[in-house]
Amino acid sequence: MKKCKTIGYLSMIATIAIFNIGMMPLAGQISTFQKLSFNNNWEFVRDMDTSIVGSLFVHQGESAFQWENVSLPHTASVEPLVMVDKQWQGYCFYRKFFKVPENSKGKHIAIKFEAAMQVAEVYLNGEYLTTHLGGYLPFYIDISDKVNHNGENCMLVRLNNLDNPLVPPGKPIADLDFCYYSGIYRNAYMVVKDRIHITNPVAAARVAGGGIMVSFSNVSSESATVQVKADVQNDGKKAGNVFARFILKDKKDNHVFSQALPFSEIKSVENVIFTGQLKVDRPVLWSPDNPYLYNLTVELVNKEEEIIDRETLKIGIRSFSITPSEGLVMNGEKIKIRGTNRHQEYPYIGNALSDNAQYRDAWKIKAAGFNLVRLSHYPQSPAFLDACDELGLLVMNCIPGWQFYGNEEFQKNSIRDVRDMVRNDRNHPSIILWEASLNESGMKRPYMEKAHQAVKEELPDQENYTCGWIDDVYDVFIPARQHAKPPYYWNRYAKEKPIFIAEYGDWEYYAQNAGFNQKEFADLKQEERNSRQLRGHGQIRLAQQALNYQEAHNDNHNGPAFGDANWLVFDYNRGYAPDIEASGIMDIFRLPKFAYYFYQSQQSTSVNSSLPFGKPMIYIANYWNDSAYKDVKVYSNCHEVELSLNGKTIARQKPDTDRYSSNLAHPPFTFKLSAFEAGTLKAKGYINGEKIIETDRKTPGKAFQIKLDIDLSGKPLAAGCNDIVFVYASVMDENGTVVPDDNRPVKFSIEGSAELVGTNPIEAEAGIATIILKAGDTPGNLVIKAETEGLKPGSMSVEMK
Numbered sequence: 001m002k003k004c005k006t007i008g009y010l011s012m013i014a015t016i017a018i019f020n021i022g023m024m025p026l027a028g029q030i031s032t033f034q035k036l037s038f039n040n041n042w043e044f045v046r047d048m049d050t051s052i053v054g055s056l057f058v059h060q061g062e063s064a065f066q067w068e069n070v071s072l073p074h075t076a077s078v079e080p081l082v083m084v085d086k087q088w089q090g091y092c093f094y095r096k097f098f099k100v101p102e103n104s105k106g107k108h109i110a111i112k113f114e115a116a117m118q119v120a121e122v123y124l125n126g127e128y129l130t131t132h133l134g135g136y137l138p139f140y141i142d143i144s145d146k147v148n149h150n151g152e153n154c155m156l157v158r159l160n161n162l163d164n165p166l167v168p169p170g171k172p173i174a175d176l177d178f179c180y181y182s183g184i185y186r187n188a189y190m191v192v193k194d195r196i197h198i199t200n201p202v203a204a205a206r207v208a209g210g211g212i213m214v215s216f217s218n219v220s221s222e223s224a225t226v227q228v229k230a231d232v233q234n235d236g237k238k239a240g241n242v243f244a245r246f247i248l249k250d251k252k253d254n255h256v257f258s259q260a261l262p263f264s265e266i267k268s269v270e271n272v273i274f275t276g277q278l279k280v281d282r283p284v285l286w287s288p289d290n291p292y293l294y295n296l297t298v299e300l301v302n303k304e305e306e307i308i309d310r311e312t313l314k315i316g317i318r319s320f321s322i323t324p325s326e327g328l329v330m331n332g333e334k335i336k337i338r339g340t341n342r343h344q345e346y347p348y349i350g351n352a353l354s355d356n357a358q359y360r361d362a363w364k365i366k367a368a369g370f371n372l373v374r375l376s377h378y379p380q381s382p383a384f385l386d387a388c389d390e391l392g393l394l395v396m397n398c399i400p401g402w403q404f405y406g407n408e409e410f411q412k413n414s415i416r417d418v419r420d421m422v423r424n425d426r427n428h429p430s431i432i433l434w435e436a437s438l439n440e441s442g443m444k445r446p447y448m449e450k451a452h453q454a455v456k457e458e459l460p461d462q463e464n465y466t467c468g469w470i471d472d473v474y475d476v477f478i479p480a481r482q483h484a485k486p487p488y489y490w491n492r493y494a495k496e497k498p499i500f501i502a503e504y505g506d507w508e509y510y511a512q513n514a515g516f517n518q519k520e521f522a523d524l525k526q527e528e529r530n531s532r533q534l535r536g537h538g539q540i541r542l543a544q545q546a547l548n549y550q551e552a553h554n555d556n557h558n559g560p561a562f563g564d565a566n567w568l569v570f571d572y573n574r575g576y577a578p579d580i581e582a583s584g585i586m587d588i589f590r591l592p593k594f595a596y597y598f599y600q601s602q603q604s605t606s607v608n609s610s611l612p613f614g615k616p617m618i619y620i621a622n623y624w625n626d627s628a629y630k631d632v633k634v635y636s637n638c639h640e641v642e643l644s645l646n647g648k649t650i651a652r653q654k655p656d657t658d659r660y661s662s663n664l665a666h667p668p669f670t671f672k673l674s675a676f677e678a679g680t681l682k683a684k685g686y687i688n689g690e691k692i693i694e695t696d697r698k699t700p701g702k703a704f705q706i707k708l709d710i711d712l713s714g715k716p717l718a719a720g721c722n723d724i725v726f727v728y729a730s731v732m733d734e735n736g737t738v739v740p741d742d743n744r745p746v747k748f749s750i751e752g753s754a755e756l757v758g759t760n761p762i763e764a765e766a767g768i769a770t771i772i773l774k775a776g777d778t779p780g781n782l783v784i785k786a787e788t789e790g791l792k793p794g795s796m797s798v799e800m801k
Contacts, residue, residue, distance in 0.1 A: 033197070033309045034101065038111060038188035039721070043067035046076050046092035050158060056095065057126050057154040067095070073722055075352040076159070076182035081588070081759055082580055083573040087179050087350075094157040094184055101192055105149045108193040108235050112140045112200065114186035114382060116159055117351070118167055123156040133167045133413055135180055136378040136400050137420045140203035144195075144235065157184065168414045168438070169377065171404035173575035178343055178377070178402070181350025186381055194308040195236030196266055198298060201423040204231055207457050209273065212298055212311060214427050215462035219319035219331070221285065226257075226278040226317065227461060230298045232309075234266040241265050242308065244274035247297040256280060256294065263303070285331045286316025286429045288371040289606065289614075291392035293429075316389060316429025322465050322476060322498050327562025328432065337394065337563020338553075338602055339372030340365060340585075341503065343572040344380050346724070347588050348758050348772060354723040355383035360713035361590070362387035365569055366613050367713075368585065368596055369603035372432075374502060374565045377402045377439045379421045388430040391611065395430045396467065396478075396502070396565070397421060399451075401438030411447050414438065418451050422458040433476060433500075437468030440483075448473040469502065471495070478502035480567070481552060491559030501556050501564035505549040506531045506583040532582045534571070535593055536743065536765040539623050543633065546595040546621065549585070550660050550668070553602075557663030566599075589726050589770040590711060594621040594635075601635040602665045605687065618685040620697040621668075623740045627676040634669040638685030638692060641669040646679040652686075700767075701733035703742050706786045706794035710773070717782075717800045719753065723775040727756075729786035729794055731767045738767040744788050745769075752782035754800065761788075775800050 045065045055064065077088035100109060113120070118135030121128070124146050132139040147153055161182035163172040173179060191200075204210025213229040228246050243263045248256040257278040266272050284292040293314040300309040320330040328335045342365065344351050344358075353361075358381045365373050372394035375384075379397060388395050399417045406414070418436045425431060436451035437443065452466045452473050468474035469483070479490060480503035493499050510530040527537075533545040549566055556564040571584035580588055585595040597619035606614040618636040622629065634641050642652035650671055661667030678699040685693045710717075711726040731742040746769035747761035753776030762769050773784065779800050787793035 032194055032306065034190075034192040036101070036190045036192070038096070038098075038190045039072040041098070042070050042072060042074070042094050042096045042184075044070045044074065044076070044092065044094055047090060048093065050091045052123065052128075052156075052158065054126060056093065056156055057123075059097065065093075071722055072188055073185045073352040073354060074183045075185060075350045076161075077350075078348050078757065079181070079350060079573075081347050082578070083179065083575075084578045086174060087181065087573075087575065089161050089163070089173065089182070091158065091160045092182060094159060096155050097152050098155065098190075099152055100147055100149055100190075104192050106195070107144065108142070108191070108195050108197050109144045109147055110140055110142045110191045110200070110203070111155065112138060112189045112191055113184060114138050114188065116157065116184040116186075117161045117180055117182050119160050119162075119164060121158040123158070125153055134400065134417060135161065135167075136380075137417060138202055138424055140200040142203070142235075159184065165404075165406055166409050166413060168400035168406075168410065168417055169402050169404060170406045170410050171402060176402060176575040177581075179345065179350065179573055179575050181345070181352070183350070183352055185350065185352040187355070194300075196232065196234045196240045196242055196300065196302075197309045198300065198311050199231045199233045199271065201231075201426075202420050204233070204271075206231065206271075207419075208460050209271075210423055212296075212313065212427065213461075214296065214313075214315050216317055216319060219283070219285065219317060221331075222282065224280045224283045224285075224317050226280060226296070226315070228276050228278065228296065228298065230274045231271055232266060232274060232300060233271040234268055237268050239265055239267045240302065242300045242302050244276070245299045245301060246276045246278055247299070248278050248280065249295045249297070250284070251293060251295075253295070280317065283317045286318040287330055287333075288335065288392040288394055291390060291429075291611075292316065293389060313427055314386070314389060315427060318429055320432060320463060322432070322562070324496050324498050324560070327498065335371070337372045337500070337565075338370055338599070339374060339394070339396075339563055339565030340368070340370045340599075341374045341376040341565055341568035342380070342570065343376060343568070344384070345570075345572045345588075346772070349724070352722075353381065354718075354721055355381070356715040356718055356721070356723045357725070358383040359387040359715050360711065360725075361570075362391055362393055363713040363715075364586065364590055366391045366393055366611075367600070368569065368592075369600040370569070372396065372563065372565060373569070374398065374435070376568070379417075379425065382424075385425060385428045385430065389428055391613075393430055394432050395428065396433040396435055397425055397431050398435035398439070399437070401441055403440045405438060405441045405443060405447075414447075415450050415454055418454040419458055422455055426459060433465055433467045435468065435478065436466050437470070437474060437478075439469060443468075443470060445472065467500065471497070476500055480504065480507075481556075482507040490561065491555070493560055499559070499561045501561045503567040504556060504564055505552045506567040508552070509548045510583075533593065534580065534582045534765070535587045535591060539594070539621075539626070539740070540629060542594040543621060545583075545593065546598045547660065549595050550598055550664070554660050554663045587765075589728075591728070591768060591770070597621060597635040598668065601637045601668065603637060604665060605637055616685060616687065616693045618683050618693050618695050620681055620683050620695060622681070622697060624678075624681050624697050624699050625740065630673040630676050632671040632673060632681060634671065634683045636669060636683070636685045636693075637666040638687050640686040642684045642686070643669075643671045644682045645673070645677060698735065698737045700737045700739045701735065703731050703739045703744070703791055704734040705732050705792035706730070706746065706788060707732050707736070708784055708786055708794040708796040710784070710796070710798055717773075717775055717798060719775050719779040719800045720777045721775070724757070725773050725775075727771050727773050727784055729764070729769045731764050731769075731788075731791065740767045742767045746786050746788045749785045750782060752776070752780060752800070753778040754782050
């Protein structure tokens with residue numbers, strides 16, 4: 001049995017000499033501790049004999065399989081854009097030949113997988129190591145005593161994403177509202193450390209233990225106390241003496257606080273918890289509007305004054321509470337949440353996103369005007385959570401689950417998911433809610449009590465809140481507006497429990513069984529009424545989608561809910577339906593619909609913000625190409641908008657005051673024109689009487705040219721990491737206006753170290769054709785071209801760093 005003891009903090013904090021800070025191994029020199037990318041030089045095969053035989057562990061030529069060279073993140077199957085047929089499911093193999101670093105003999109050596117979908121059996125040099133169940137959480141494999149130090153090793157992963165009622169989410173893909181794609185679709189690492197080392201929080205599997213845990217107390221603008229716990233394990237055969245040192249630095253790398261704890265003897269197979277407290281004077285507090293991050297470093301030092309382990313993480317100092325009367329209060333200020341839901345899917349490649357692509361998704365969500373994202377319906381990438389920390393997006397973290405409760409073993413595995421999710425993600429300042437609930441599933445009370453209690457046990461030293469869709473047990477009730485009740489029910493919710501509307505705006509209008517604007521549907525066709533609208537469905541349907549979201553979001557403010565999250569931000573594929581679920585405010589290629597600009601307009605202006613969000617914005621939600629569609633809606637966060645047509649002022653007016661706008665931070669501006677006249681609409685936005693911003697919308701002419709653009713969203717294109725970006729080819733007239741009813745096929749080509757992924761040629765949708773660019777390994781300039789018959793081709797150069 002492993003034993004544990006706790007080392008407390010020193011009563012007197014000494015000013016210490018900090019040596020070897022930022023030490024990196026020199027060429028040919030091996031550091032005591034390393035976290036090395038394990039992403040490259042994998043081999044892959046699928047649809048094969050799944051037997052584990054000796055030939056799998058030898059090089060090409062000695063095996064019957066034709067192995068494909070791949071790197072991670074990787075999808076086992078490139079899928080069609082629209083999953084008309086069932087996605088690929090089955091077995092595949094990943095294998096990697098590797099050598100461990102020199103001088104690593106006697107060290108702790110492990111392989112960490114951030115995720116693999118969804119049952120992974122792992123072998124090393126022909127020997128079975130472990131099986132990991134679940135496709136959304138990490139697993140950590142200690143190979144210290146299994147690895148060959150004198151030559152080559154072969155790691156083999158037999159992976160399957162078959163329907164499995166024992167593994168959450170459990171529901172067969174054919175009946176599921178999303179897809180669980182296959183592959184080792186996140187990063188992998190090799191970890192080399194001293195036998196006495198900071199543990200991995202998931203691998204340690206200790207309640208409220210493992211790894212580093214950070215909590216805060218007495219937080220104010222004057223001071224704050226940062227409590228740090230470091231779980232240190234001795235995997236060696238001999239006892240050792242070490243002490244822990246905690247170093248806090250600000251964003252500019254200035255030293256803020258240091259603390260050294262006394263030496264502790266750690267016996268073989270024992271673990272010790274080092275606990276320290278760092279007092280910070282005049283802290284910069286983390287919040288959605290000011291997502292300030294400090295760098296916390298934990299070092300282990302032996303008696304020879306050698307740093308034998310070091311881990312650094314970014315932390316945000318903040319306090320928060322969620323109550324029925326006040327809702328969310330962070331750092332003493334009440335925050336009204338305006339949120340959305342996100343599936344991690346990309347077209348074609350499923351879940352195999354680069355870290356940069358994860359960041360770009362978070363950037364888009366923030367740019368759309370949201371301050372919270374619900375991770376529907378499973379834990380998502382560490383890179384995405386890092387981006388939320390950096391950009392100021394609050395997070396509702398969720399276990400895997402959707403309309404499936406399962407048997408006793410399934411429930412046991414789900415409770416394990418709760419604990420692993422909390423252990424893995426607990427230090428992210430962005431996370432304020434833990435959805436330890438199987439979404440839309442008929443959970444029994446004993447399960448809910450176990451899931452709720454698991455979160456409480458794992459986070460005993462900090463404010464934490466569980467949430468669930470059933471109004472029982474959990475700290476916060478998170479219904480969807482369509483859950484068996486009309487919308488006004490939630491507005492009359494009177495229990496002494498915080499309530500948050502976790503989904504709204506989609507199904508209620510799809511079924512036309514809720515909402516207050518049903519009379520407005522009288523002249524609409526059935527397909528025009530709902531919120532599931534592709535960009536190519538036209539401006540009338542896009543305007544209806546935006547109105548649906550506006551009405552529901554406005555109505556949510558009539559009740560006690562302290563926030564809401566629309567369904568959803570990006571279109572996605574489902575297992576049970578042969579079409580794209582199109583209720584996103586951006587399409588599957590991350591191109592905005594009209595509803596995107598409605599939400600963006602709800603973000604108040606903060607011109608002096610250090611981040612490029614919350615700026616004055618204005619958007620005309622009318623293509624001005626249809627003589628029968630003369631209503632012009634302008635979304636803006638300005639106080640007044642002036643609209644003109646061909647240089648003649650139509651009106652300068654304040655925001656709408658109708659029943660769909662009564663609770664909005666910034667209602668839209670609706671202009672009803674008496675006649676259509678082709679030309680240029682111009683909208684000018686005023687704040688405190690001063691013109692701040694303007695935009696125009698021109699009647700599109702005949703298609704003339706292709707213009708290319710690339711979606712970087714705050715991150716440059718990077719070589720050597722499977723980075724992916726969207727490339728957009730817009731069909732434009734001679735004056736540079738997109739022709740929104742053009743759907744001609746566009747063919748893409750590329751020159752340089754990169755490849756294109758997706759249908760090619762592909763038809764434009766609403767005047768824009770899209771393809772995925774996957775970066776290669778060699779930095780340099782790329783030349784992208786797009787062409788179609790009868791139009792001037794487009795070309796652009798992109799630097800890949």
